Amino acid sequence: MIICLIFIFPSLCGAQKSIILATTTSTQDSGLLDVLIPVFEKKTGYFVKTIAVGSGQAMAMGQKGEADVLLVHSPAAEKKFIAEGYGVNRRLVMHNDYIVVGPAEDPAKIKGMKVSTEAFKKIAGAGALFLSRGDNSGTHSKEKAIWKVSGIKPEGQKWYQETGLGMGQTLNVTSEKKGYTLADRGTYLALRKTLHLDILTKGDALLLNSYHVIEVNPAKWPKVNTTGAKAFVGFMVSKEAQEVTKTFGVDKFGSPLFFPDAGKKEEDLGK
Amino acid sequence: MNVPAPILEVDRLQVRKGGTLVLDIPSLRLEEGEILSLIGPNGAGKTTLLQALACLIKPSQGELFFKEKIVSSNHGLFQYRRKLAMVFQEPLLFDTTVFENVSSGLKIRGLKRAEIGKKVAENLERFGIPHLVHRSARKISGGEAQRVALARAFATQPEVLFLDEPFASLDPPTRESLIDDLERILRQTGTTTIFATHDRMEALRLSDRVAVMNRGRILQIGPPPEVMNQPLDEFVASFVGVETILTGRVSKKDKGSFLASVMGHEVEAVGEVELGETVVFCIRPENVTLSPSSPKGATSARNVFWGRITKIIPMGLFYKVQLDCGFPLVAYVTARSLEDLALVEGKEVAATFKATSIHVVQKKLVET
Amino acid sequence: MDLILEGILKAFYLLVTFDSEVMKITLLSLQVSGSATLISLLIGISIGTMVALAEFPGRRFVVSLINTGMGLPPVVVGLFVTIFLWRNGPLGFLGVLYTPTAMIIAQAIIATPIVMGITLAAIQALPKNLRLQILALGATRFQMVWILVKEAKLPLLAGVMAGFGGVISEVGASIMVGGNIKGYSRVLTTATVMETSRGNFDIAIALGIILLLLAYFINLILTNIQQRERPR
Numbered sequence A: 001m002i003i004c005l006i007f008i009f010p011s012l013c014g015a016q017k018s019i020i021l022a023t024t025t026s027t028q029d030s031g032l033l034d035v036l037i038p039v040f041e042k043k044t045g046y047f048v049k050t051i052a053v054g055s056g057q058a059m060a061m062g063q064k065g066e067a068d069v070l071l072v073h074s075p076a077a078e079k080k081f082i083a084e085g086y087g088v089n090r091r092l093v094m095h096n097d098y099i100v101v102g103p104a105e106d107p108a109k110i111k112g113m114k115v116s117t118e119a120f121k122k123i124a125g126a127g128a129l130f131l132s133r134g135d136n137s138g139t140h141s142k143e144k145a146i147w148k149v150s151g152i153k154p155e156g157q158k159w160y161q162e163t164g165l166g167m168g169q170t171l172n173v174t175s176e177k178k179g180y181t182l183a184d185r186g187t188y189l190a191l192r193k194t195l196h197l198d199i200l201t202k203g204d205a206l207l208l209n210s211y212h213v214i215e216v217n218p219a220k221w222p223k224v225n226t227t228g229a230k231a232f233v234g235f236m237v238s239k240e241a242q243e244v245t246k247t248f249g250v251d252k253f254g255s256p257l258f259f260p261d262a263g264k265k266e267e268d269l270g271k
Numbered sequence B: 001m002n003v004p005a006p007i008l009e010v011d012r013l014q015v016r017k018g019g020t021l022v023l024d025i026p027s028l029r030l031e032e033g034e035i036l037s038l039i040g041p042n043g044a045g046k047t048t049l050l051q052a053l054a055c056l057i058k059p060s061q062g063e064l065f066f067k068e069k070i071v072s073s074n075h076g077l078f079q080y081r082r083k084l085a086m087v088f089q090e091p092l093l094f095d096t097t098v099f100e101n102v103s104s105g106l107k108i109r110g111l112k113r114a115e116i117g118k119k120v121a122e123n124l125e126r127f128g129i130p131h132l133v134h135r136s137a138r139k140i141s142g143g144e145a146q147r148v149a150l151a152r153a154f155a156t157q158p159e160v161l162f163l164d165e166p167f168a169s170l171d172p173p174t175r176e177s178l179i180d181d182l183e184r185i186l187r188q189t190g191t192t193t194i195f196a197t198h199d200r201m202e203a204l205r206l207s208d209r210v211a212v213m214n215r216g217r218i219l220q221i222g223p224p225p226e227v228m229n230q231p232l233d234e235f236v237a238s239f240v241g242v243e244t245i246l247t248g249r250v251s252k253k254d255k256g257s258f259l260a261s262v263m264g265h266e267v268e269a270v271g272e273v274e275l276g277e278t279v280v281f282c283i284r285p286e287n288v289t290l291s292p293s294s295p296k297g298a299t300s301a302r303n304v305f306w307g308r309i310t311k312i313i314p315m316g317l318f319y320k321v322q323l324d325c326g327f328p329l330v331a332y333v334t335a336r337s338l339e340d341l342a343l344v345e346g347k348e349v350a351a352t353f354k355a356t357s358i359h360v361v362q363k364k365l366v367e368t
Numbered sequence C: 001m002d003l004i005l006e007g008i009l010k011a012f013y014l015l016v017t018f019d020s021e022v023m024k025i026t027l028l029s030l031q032v033s034g035s036a037t038l039i040s041l042l043i044g045i046s047i048g049t050m051v052a053l054a055e056f057p058g059r060r061f062v063v064s065l066i067n068t069g070m071g072l073p074p075v076v077v078g079l080f081v082t083i084f085l086w087r088n089g090p091l092g093f094l095g096v097l098y099t100p101t102a103m104i105i106a107q108a109i110i111a112t113p114i115v116m117g118i119t120l121a122a123i124q125a126l127p128k129n130l131r132l133q134i135l136a137l138g139a140t141r142f143q144m145v146w147i148l149v150k151e152a153k154l155p156l157l158a159g160v161m162a163g164f165g166g167v168i169s170e171v172g173a174s175i176m177v178g179g180n181i182k183g184y185s186r187v188l189t190t191a192t193v194m195e196t197s198r199g200n201f202d203i204a205i206a207l208g209i210i211l212l213l214l215a216y217f218i219n220l221i222l223t224n225i226q227q228r229e230r231p232r
Helices: A004-006 A027-028 A032-044 A057-065 A075-083 A117-126 A138-149 A166-177 A185-194 A226-236 A239-247 B046-053 B077-081 B098-108 B113-126 B142-155 B172-189 B199-206 B224-229 B234-240 B335-341 C002-016 C021-051 C061-071 C074-085 C098-126 C130-136 C142-152 C154-170 C172-180 C188-199 C202-226
Strands: A018-024 A047-052 A069-074 A089-104 A130-132 A160-162 A180-184 A198-201 A206-214 B008-017 B020-030 B035-039 B061-066 B070-071 B085-086 B159-165 B192-197 B208-213 B217-222 B246-252 B256-264 B265-270 B280-281 B289-291 B303-314 B318-324 B329-332 B348-353 B358-364
Touching: A018 A057, A018 A226, A027 A032, A027 A047, A027 A166, A027 A185, A027 C188, A032 A047, A032 A226, A032 A239, A032 B172, A047 A057, A057 A069, A057 A075, A057 A138, A069 A226, A069 C172, A075 A089, A075 A138, A089 A166, A089 A185, A089 A226, A089 A239, A089 B077, A117 A138, A117 A198, A130 A166, A138 A180, A166 A180, A166 A185, A166 C188, A180 A185, A180 B224, A198 C172, A206 A226, A226 A239, B008 B046, B020 B046, B020 B217, B035 B046, B035 B199, B046 B192, B070 B217, B077 B085, B085 B142, B085 C130, B098 B113, B113 B142, B142 B172, B172 B199, B172 B217, B192 B199, B199 B224, B199 B358, B208 B224, B208 B234, B217 B224, B217 B234, B224 B234, B246 B265, B246 B329, B256 B280, B265 B303, B289 B329, B289 B335, B318 B335, B329 B335, C002 C202, C021 C061, C021 C098, C021 C142, C021 C154, C021 C188, C021 C202, C061 C098, C074 C098, C074 C172, C098 C154, C098 C172, C130 C142, C142 C154, C172 C188, C188 C202
Parallel strands: A018 A047, A018 A069, A130 A160, A130 A180, B035 B192, B035 B208, B085 B159, B159 B192
Antiparallel strands: A069 A206, A089 A180, A089 A198, A089 A206, B008 B020, B008 B061, B061 B070, B208 B217, B246 B256, B246 B280, B256 B265, B280 B358, B289 B348, B303 B318, B303 B348, B318 B329
């Protein structure tokens, strides 16, 4: 009977002052939000429900009005999102980059290459195992863009495998199978200890990974918490948030995982 | 003189299962203090009748009266149920102690603990099992379990007791001892009882009236000797067995054999009896010999009676001859014998049967 | 191999130091799954007993529904509950999506058919005449059902353990309707998935071990109760 006492119904948290933030798994896995969100919550009293899914699903949630604000990194899809009237007030928050990683043996010999499309061509040419996330995430979209530019159609080829998994798990699979993959630097750094993968190609402008916050359009979905969304967007581009972003990860990984860009124009970005 | 009202009465009772009529009782009366037994083959409707009378199943039509008041699902059903008790072939005890089991009917009625304790002790004593009071119901024998079931039933002091073949799953010695005890208790408490059984001897021993059932109907109902000796039809006859059943009082006894007075005639039989004791004789027709005149010379048969043939019934390979010797008697004869002896209805013949061929049933009645 | 050893050590460390995050997650797991099991107990045993004892047209259909429900894929339950609890869904006005309440609802939906099905089988397995015997003892309908349930308490307890086991270990629906929000709707299972995808295997294994220990202790208590009453 004592056991029953522990089973008290957990109380319903203030559903009034809460916002639903749809973001990507890689963003959450980096751990940045674990630091930023509490600051925001303390400051504004809002309760943030962080739902981490792939960029595709995050934007689908926005389209359905099931989220109040998005934090995603899939520019082409985002622009379409805005154009179709689902989102407003898209603001640049930060960026990091993607990298091409692979086994130390590097059978496709792409180490040190500076152009991602060339590296991809070589991987295809060698028929080396390449793992794709295959889940319409930001990373997946970027990967598809690179294949497109390099003029290669990898779908259906024997060496091209789609995991349908998040970034961390895809990296694990890639490491186990000694293949190549495209990853965001943040997740790679976080998992580096357990992976047997090296950074082989980086620095290409195409590999730039920019993060934006977008408010879900209240005109389309009156039920969204516009005030809350605005407060969040305001916070993410604020000096305070940007400072936290700048120093995040330095003590753990030796270099920052993200580079704050609030106020800058997208075209100005570069490393 | 006023005829006392029956404690239970049934009018045009019918039960249908899936469209088929499984019970059809135009009328039935049960007197207070009476013990009625229902006998019949499997599927005759004994269980259905018991459950309908106990209002555990709903009749498709007909009415039930308890102490002249009608009982139905919206009329006093619940109060009626609390005045009866039922014991089934399986003890159906609860997974707890004997005490908890026997007290369950009392707990259901909301009696106080002190009361319950008293009644439970009383009834455990009654059925000879006070030592089992704290035993788990799972750890007792079949006979003990049935005693617990009976104690549980009696604890609520029922006005009508229903027993559905309660001894059927017990082995003979256990059954014997339990029947003995139950008979004594029923007579002591005067509880009106209806019980269903396969065993004719049980019915014979315990009941005031016997009802023979088949296919949902009561074919014949009456005191055991009447039903057994004067079956109304072939089926009843074949079911009750065709022994002659006579009741007598021991008048003389001598070295293992005795004489009993049966309707004014002295019949000799063997057995250990007391003077004045009531005994029941069962005489199989095969053991009765007929002759046109008194057998001359010494025979070992001491029972020779003159009687008039009241009926001759052909039974295929032989004939059944019903006689009136001052008491009813049934004999079998072959077709040959029938011819040889020129047996016809109305003729006077001598009927003989050995003292050793009589099956004696000692009906133990409590001194009133 | 040493990864597992690391995990065990980490689990020990987290428990012994009463790591607040882990304590919160564990307590929430208990609360959510416990509440869901309690609900499934109440609904499952009452309806299961009713169906077991009643005769009505279409009963066989209802029984097969219950039996199918026992194998309901939790992930499918999660999907449907999400769709219902969405802002724009029929129950959106409740505003419970991404809360522990939604998790309790989903888990209760998963556990209830299990408890119901086992109750149904247990009550039906009682001797046929037992119900009549109890009525002949003068019991009211309610008293009769109560006594029958007590008689079936051994298999019924097994049903509760099955229900609890099914939901304490559930992850698909819990993530979907709960959102795995830190300090709020994160439970042992969802946290394990997250730590694995982050690559923090030691923490993931530790959480897994804690979950196993939790499930073991709860079942130990229930098993003790059940076996105490076992026929010897």
